[in-house]
Amino acid sequence: MAEAPPDWWRGWFGPRYLALYDATLAERTPIEVDQIEALLHLHPPRRILDLPCGQGRHAIELARRSYDVTGVDLSEYMLGVARERAEVAGVRVRWLAGDMREALPGAAFDLVLNLFTSFGYFDDEADDHRVVGAAAAMLEPGGRFLLEVINGERIMRNFQEREWFTVGQTAVMERRSLDRSTRRMVVERTVSSPIGDDTSLHAVRLYRGPEVEAMLRDAGFKRADLYGDWDGAGLTADSLRVLAVGTMPA
Numbered sequence: 001m002a003e004a005p006p007d008w009w010r011g012w013f014g015p016r017y018l019a020l021y022d023a024t025l026a027e028r029t030p031i032e033v034d035q036i037e038a039l040l041h042l043h044p045p046r047r048i049l050d051l052p053c054g055q056g057r058h059a060i061e062l063a064r065r066s067y068d069v070t071g072v073d074l075s076e077y078m079l080g081v082a083r084e085r086a087e088v089a090g091v092r093v094r095w096l097a098g099d100m101r102e103a104l105p106g107a108a109f110d111l112v113l114n115l116f117t118s119f120g121y122f123d124d125e126a127d128d129h130r131v132v133g134a135a136a137a138m139l140e141p142g143g144r145f146l147l148e149v150i151n152g153e154r155i156m157r158n159f160q161e162r163e164w165f166t167v168g169q170t171a172v173m174e175r176r177s178l179d180r181s182t183r184r185m186v187v188e189r190t191v192s193s194p195i196g197d198d199t200s201l202h203a204v205r206l207y208r209g210p211e212v213e214a215m216l217r218d219a220g221f222k223r224a225d226l227y228g229d230w231d232g233a234g235l236t237a238d239s240l241r242v243l244a245v246g247t248m249p250a
Helices: 008-012 015-040 057-064 076-089 125-137 152-157 209-218
Strands: 047-050 068-073 094-097 109-114 139-150 162-167 170-179 184-193 196-205 223-227 241-247
Touching (some): 015 139, 015 184, 057 068, 068 076, 076 094, 109 125, 125 139, 139 152, 139 209, 209 223
Parallel strands (some): 068 094
Antiparallel strands (some): 162 170, 170 184, 184 196, 223 241
16 A cells, blocks of 8 residues: 655645535534533633644634634635634634644643544654644643544554445545554545545554653643543543543643
């Protein structure tokens, strides 16, 4: 299987991504924000950074609930969609173009979010550490960073080279390769729809809970709490995701 381009993420997060995921994710978003509030005991007013924000689904829902929200993304296309949707929803969000590896100058947030496995995309693992470091640099004392990624331990233990699944009414077939030494998984994804097939290449670095915890500690977080689900259940080898909550020193 071919190797994914180093910057595959520049072209994927746009119309093709929305065509596949948008309708399904829109239904899930209010529930996911309920879960975030419950897990973190979160109440407005809080200053929240959604990093990266994509089409703004979490940022807009949080703004509906009276949080002070900023959304940052590298894709001007996705930011354009987010701005339009915030205007239709009648909510105010600050939308900024930016790279999640770089802290916003002078920023000070109570909470930084990195959700839906928007992490581990870069060729160089040091860039993932830069993302965590940037989040830490933008938090107030006592502020928190919530990182949600697929559970690398589960994926590697039960690795499947091929898998079929559906997203809404769309059929998706994935062919995968895994370099266990670098924990780098390459995915060739073919999306089949009535108008034809669309194939693209992606790559993601898989993280186990202890590796995420170590990154948070290295970035200066005083606490690093790990969960296996939004209900606060402990992380296990069979958990679908790793939810990490890093807390800065007060």
